[in-house]
Amino acid sequence: MNAALPLRAQPDAASDGRMAAARHAFSAPERVPLRPEERAALAADAEPALRHEGHKLARWTLGAGPRVLLVHGWNSRGAHLLGFVQPLVAAGFSVTLFDLPGHGDSGGHAASVVHAARALRAVAADIGEVHAVISHSMGSAAALLAFAHGLRVQRSVHLAGPSSLTPMVKGLAAMHGLGPADAAAFAGWVEGFIGTRMGCVDLERLLPGLRHPGLIVHDAEDRTVPFAASTALHAAWPGSQLERVTGLGHRRLLIDADVIARSTAFIASPNLP
Template sequence: MSSPHVSAAPSSALDSACRAFSVPQRIQPSSLERSVLAQAQHSTFPYVDGDISVWSLGLGPRVLLVHGWDSRGSHLAAFVEPLLRAGFAVTLFDLPAHGDSGGNLSSPVHAGRALAALAEHLGAIHSVIAHSLGSAASLWAFAHGLKVSASVHLSGPSSLSPMLQLQALGHGLTLEEQGEFSRWVEQHIGIPPAEMDLPALKHGLQHPALIMHDPSDRVVPFAASADLHRHWTGSELIELDGLGHRRILTDPQVIARSCALLSGTHKAGIQP
């Protein structure tokens, strides 16, 4: 696994951009999240980038909840009880270098590979509900063999290249540094960044999907979800108001709409 760029000046903009792309913060669960996790069956999935912590609840078709950057699986805890009431089994997990999972480095590709590996280990997956980075990871996994009956995408980036441009601008990189940053990212993720863009991923978008995003989101531009919707024939795009990037995870209407899509596809007998 590659390590973040360390320049002669450790506080340089390029060094900061590389670290921001590859080294997430570990977030502790809230007391409410801990109470949800305490009701779950905890297991550890051995994985090359670091053992993955997994929590499962309920019986029925399995729904995987996929968290974002600087986050953890329990941040989607508000979805658990409604999904259980709807007759689904629910699995939450911490991506590599996040939460209680092992590893020190991550990326959208690292996350996508971990999601695909865990899904294969668990067996049949009915659907995925994914936030932010988790949505990008899901798109990668769909393009590389993960089959589901439905998925929900919340405030997610849909192509890596524009997000790299935004990150480079946010760190004030010069044109030369932007080129070096792009080359470093390619080395870190092991593929050209363009392979994480929608034209390379859209063949995996074969199932019904619900895309929800607040146009005022300051973390991931709404344009990413609009672009995903344009590439995804079987998707519905809902513009949210006043939820920003993270409040979407606890909004009752967002949760209800997500459960309705998953229940509808299950009742209709839609198969992966």
């Protein structure tokens, strides 16, 4: 009798499913619709969409004066930062908020912090001069990357943002139950998707762009982005202030009156010689 042939290794369907889920979570944001009150607040202030990388970027501008750009986070949209608009306009600024690629009313389906940084730079280039940026979560990381690639501002505010991509990718792999080999494969896929090494989006490579004063605000019990990301950013950024808040989690920062007032005051304060 012939010896039994060894069984051919079968694909691990569960592993493939976990990998697919991790890729989707990294690259395909949820498109959140405008709420009726947000639509009403923005109805009169829409600007022509900016063409960027083959897609449109939806944007709105309110007020007059030096320009402040608002940058939202993952699974969000520009309208989620509307709470900052009227205080900034009252302080003498014009405010532009926009939807990042794959989010809100903007085009495209794929997104990442690298895609977001390119979009931010495109909006800023179209404006011509930007006084300040206020950014939340992934939008904060996008702003850091945009600064490292030449965007210049007088001040910036960073709300609960990651400061390095590598630990976020590792955390996403762990969240989806990827073992060491699959986690390494996932990291390689990420680098192919964003078109650069993950290390190029880590804090040590972003430091050359941090030449202006910055305000960092983070809840120490944030369950989405660890507070350690902001402590690392503050430690590496000589011109930064770190304010620890409590009871706001990851998203309630955007509607907290005290956070909005402190951010507005920081943006409006003069730079020291």
